[in-house]
Amino acid sequence: MATNGNNLQVMGQAAKDAAYTIAQLSAAQKNSVLELMADKLVAATDDILAANKEDLAGDLVAAKFVDRLQLTATRVADMAQGLRDVAQLADPTAKIDRGWTTDAGLQILQQRVPLGVVGMIYEARPNVTVDAAGLCFKSGNAVILRGGKEAMHSNQALVAVLRAALAESSLPVDAVQLITNPSHELAGEFMHLNEYLDVLIPRGGAGLIKAVVNQATVPVIETGAGNCHIYVDATADLGMARAITINAKVQRPSVCNAAEKLLVHRDVAASYVPALVQDLRDHGVEVRGDARVQELVPDVVPATADDWDTEYNDLIMAVKVVDSEDEAIAHINAHNTHHSETIITQNINAGRYFQQRVDAACVYVNASTRFTDGMEFGFGAEIGISTQKLHARGPMGLSALTTIKYVITGDGQIRQ
Template sequence: MIDLNQMGAAAKTAAKQLAGLSTAAKDQALDAIATALEANVEALLAANAADLAGAAASPAKFRDRLRLTPARIADMAAGVRAVAALPDPTAVTEAGWRNHAGLWIEPRRVPLGVIGIIYEARPNVTVDAAALTLKSGNAVILRGGKEALHSNQALAAVIQAALAATGVDAAAVQLVADPSHALANEMMHLNRYIDVLIPRGGAKLIQTVVQTATVPVIETGAGNCHVYVDATADLEMATRIVVNAKVQRPSVCNAAEKLLVHAAVAEQAVPALAAALTAHGVELRGDARACALVPSLHPATAEDWDTEYNDLIMAVKVVDSLDDAITHINAHNTQHSESIVTNDYAASEQFLQQIDAACVYVNASTRFTDGNEFGFGAEIGISTQKLHARGPMGLAQLTTIKYAIRGDGQIREA
């Protein structure tokens, strides 16, 4: 029987230790985790094989996200070492100032405390989350999906053994080994111990956590992303960007799901873009104007414009103006990543200013919304909300501010 209150209390205790650890001590623990992953490849693969056997009837893209290989485990270890090499946000002293009363006020970055993460099939999230929370001085309680239970248990055991071997409280990284909805619901209400909850997965999971939790939530992930081809776009550039944004890895949240094309170039651009996409196996759905230009397109439904496919499917719409494109995107997007292809500087600036999303691109693929690509080294997720953190969440976004104020006897008179 899993006692979440007991896990929470242990995490609180571990968080206090972590907050006081030096950067060198945290980096030593991270290196021990990486080494332990490399030393336990066979055990990890055996655990993963049990999960894959249980997912035999699942779609190929799902099994691929679930699968561990020696190369993927090596990548996990390399990722942990990359996090160790990053600057420690809690070791940075930010600029202070002296106020009118002579008080020295200094903002300091401190850990959030205990982070809860509820996530789905990808077992690499277990390692990424452990590394990022440890480096930023936070304890973490992980609740993965039932599909990856054996893999996550094996990974958590390896991580905890490595932590204990370096003198770090093993409760700094804990896994809820019961993937039931009841335990997940209880975790969403563990306000006494969990300081912030981060859901990672599909739109349904994220919305369930956002709507159910009483613990503060950082909303992440769902990506109904658009590429808009403007009237002045270079068609060759637009084709490269659209194909990359849709095809390179269609199952992830920063893949493009929708294509908007300005009516002034639609007659040439829609058939050319459709041909390039279908050559890569993309199923295209279009509005009436797009279907008139390319009769092989399937008619899009109203539901299509709000759907994150995570697959080789894309919906195409012809718009009359930049304003129409912006209005449509803001009405249907998930505030994740949006891109314009244009040679008009004024149009690019209007798009950047008026699109409501965490990441807005000019002449580039949406696939760059990623902690590594942004130079953060790694990420805990892509925040699509506006409070505390937005966009790829690296180490700094897993901390908050504490003000340290020094005086020499000041009192406030009024």
Template sequence: MGRRAQAAAATLAQLTTPQKNVALVRMADALVAHIPELLAANDLDLAAATDLPAKFTDRLRLTKQRVQDMAAGLRQVAGLADPTAVIDRGWTTAAGLTIRQQRVPLGVVAMIFEARPNVTVDAAGLTVKSGNAVILRGGKEALHSNQALAQVLRSALADTAVPVDAVQLIADPDRRFATALMHLTDYVDVLIPRGGAGLIQAVVKEATVPVIETGAGNCHIYVDAAADLAMAEAIVVNAKVQRPSVCNAAEKLIIHSAVAPTYLPQLAAALTAHGVALRGDARARAIVPTMAPATAADWDTEYNDLIMAVKVVDSLDEAIAHINAHNTKHSEAIVTNALAAAQTFQRRIDAACVYVNASTRFTDGVEFGFGAEIGISTQKLHARGPMGLTALTTTKYLIDGNGQVRE
């Protein structure tokens, strides 16, 4: 598979933007045309997943609308600018050399991911457009869904300029194949794990292939003393309940003591009305006694569920210190009408995405205008935040001379 991917990547790197776009549109059309077969395959996975928590089955489930959305994502990627057609910059040196810095594909991208069949399509679309081949290894819980999706995508490539082996899926769920992929240094240029913290850390520790760490999301919303409280309620409720199983959902609520006594009961009622179980520190529980007590572990936990921990603080500095001590560098938000507080929060919070007066749920490649994302990077090297097409490229220097030699 590594050899075939490497050969496919070499061909892909030479294709024109229109050739890649034709392939993407064919892939999108094929998904829509095969919705019944895709849903049937997904039903097999769902039938075997009855003992899994709802947060996993939500990510695993395919519907007609979700397949159509994946197809729409491929068409959107086809309409985006091709990053490999870009010259980042150019200049002439003192020696008369003309240097251009051009975007080029990474080569072969590998992905190891959990029960998220949409990743199969997102990864295929973004890698094809950016000129990369991809080897996919999904979780065993989504095996039938991923196999069906990969087969549809590969079949769609058969009559295009893009090699069929630009998209490959490891169909055997045996863990040794995932381990082998992590060590495929002769063929794989970068490995991107996507899933929970356990999967990501296991890949980071095991892999010898370069890894881009994508993120668990222990995301916070801080309601400042100067917040518009109606706005804060709408943002907090949306960030927690709109889709609690995903990494950009808010897991923690931090609230300033100046507004907590009168406002926290209202906000707690709004959250519990949506089924959210609240866990508070001592100060939060003194205001809303029905909250369960928060433990030390709660502050570091990504729930992916209708659970939220609540802390009362006395200052912006205290909120920032708490968030930086416990976050996963994913997405953090402040609700405030104080410009100085907003600017301080954005400057000092260490995270890929820092919001003022908006829900953390917007940390998403589509919402950012990147098209379908391949993941949300929480590290600082190469890529950070939602990873679209440009994050799947690197650069090379093209140098033209007329006989120069260095003295």
């Protein structure tokens, strides 16, 4: 389907006009379009995979991120299923949060309304294209997507399918738009498109997110960067601790909810650290350790000061021995990115203490950090994982793409 090129003023106005139309649709109408989008994605699988093959051949993405970029027939089917799942979710804009009558006799309703136009800046993750479009459409928003050059062919193929479904439904195709010029200059202009964008959501590595937060004048929801920790308490079930650590580090090491750091209480360090290091190595993980870890496993790579602040997105893990839960909490709060942290313990009081004092969007007791995900939380899908505190925090589903409006009805009242 034709787009508006890369004239951001034209794209912004088109998105604003489309958002007005989309905001008026019923839940049934939106669900029908989402189902059509899903059908068309599956039907276009061969074309989408061919486009993705071009991106993979471009060799523009680091090897550790290839898994994010690569599409398969199963992954395309999963994206389609994600749209169907979103269609099954309740429409947040059909919700009245609360209502009351004032002393003056005014009837006030607080209701959910779309944000308007959402801007997305993201890297080599074609699935974000579909997730963002589906969630924005269901919540009544238009979206302008700016993916990375690494996934440009994939994103163009996916957006063409989504826009075709909108056209077939006699709806404005500019409810979903893609910026195809990957230049930094245009990205900078996008970050200052205040006249048209209601919010800007970056998804990617720490460098991308920092750049957007520092440069944008459009309101930003900070997402993604995950320097996540596991703390093994003195009372931990060590079998559970080893299983959770391996899962959180190894299952998908390139994603933001993978664990990057391991803190171990000194009382269990001697019995836990050597076995865990061997487990990690058996799974291809490079282990870096502080001085106390090096005493237990002399051939680990010495951890540097920079390691404690690094999100590896790779099969690397830094390990530190601590003297107490309070030391673990202080270390986490000093070095984390406010994403996901977990404690392994059999002492429920220690678990609750950890949850109350660790500053992060998601704080677990006896579970892998890998569960920080909109699908796992029952949101159907997610637009991102917010690591800030205003507007939204943690996995962001449909409700995070809405705001509130007060609707007031009177019968002639004037203020005295």
